[in-house]
Amino acid sequence: MPQDGGTTRDMRRSTPRGDDGGADPGARRRRAAALAGHRGDQEAARALAADPDPAVRATALAALARMGRATQSDVSRALADPDALVRRRACEVAGRLAASPAGPAVGVQALARGLDDDDGAVVEAAAWGLGEHGGRAAEPAVLDALARVATSHPDPLCREAAVAALGAVGDRRGLGAILTATGDRPAVRRRAVLALAPFEGPEVDQALERARLDRDWQVRQAAEDLLDG
Template sequence: MTSPPHDPPEPSRRAAAVAGYNNDPATARRALAAADGRTRATALGALRRLGVLDAATLTAALDDPDWRVRRRAAELAADDATVDLVPTLADHEALVVEMAAFACGERERADGPVVDALIDLARAADDPLAREAAVAALGAIGDQRALPTIIDACADKPAIRRRAVLALAPFIDDPSAQTALRSALDDRDWQVRQAAEDLERASADER
């Protein structure tokens, strides 16, 4: 009597990782349905390594119940501007929000809704890491609408002030940015002062 066929066992996290190096997209795709969130996150990386990670898969992963999967998906979405990260900027997990903001900044170009969401995040996020990542992303994007928010961030916590000073770089010819930079030169935090000095020096070299 012939035994009924059995479904292959669920890939382990290690198998998902190895699939990315062994030209085995089938195993990586099966790992996307694994019960363990870490395995699903690893599967996303394997599919990216194999060059077969598409926007639909990333978008689905951004809604995964495990924050680690959502964070990994946000990280990988930095290279795919067709994936909408605006909803992820409002994720309930701060580490996911931080990565989504970072990914938006890595894209360097952003449409209005992305810039608006980052501005809101930089101004209102409870988590300082999320605010810092949003400020950094706004500096990388360089949209003029973000300048008032970046200037206001120069009065936030020290780590955010340092990031905000560096984010002034695209706007350095704007008088309000120059005023903020001069103020940062006298900041009570030495790293903020150092960032301001570095930016001032770099700007002078370009003139």
């Protein structure tokens, strides 16, 4: 997974959503929501979480998470939001809850639903979040959903994120999907090779030996690092 804690799509997105200042009322409300998170103003953040502007709702949810006040109800409500931006933010918040005592109860259950979203950015964020939960996401239904995304989702960024999540979870029930992904496009193949790190066995060794001869140098390098490490 990206080292900065975000999804691959985050790293490739460079166009800002808009200025926080100016005469745009929505921009001002987004700024107010962000400031509420920094100031610990839960009342303001909750009021803005019901704003008609989805960007404001997404920012308000992040503000609640920043101050440690995002609840299971908040995340579940945001995952059902009609706007994909809010659903994606809900997945990101649920992933970050992995480090909190409420993480297993809030994060895994909410994120598993995100894997079935119609928007690829939401699916990618859900997979990333499940990877952040590590072994706590090793539930049969969750592993099956991640394997399905890893092997058959039409968006390669979603497949890549799901493969990375299966590696982070480290449960052998996800190994088959990771091995399948070693035959995908280069970025997914590289991620699949890295995801093999927690696993052992002849099928893993064979996959790494094949990857050592891959036509893509990054895939070869990843395999060599694991074989020589």
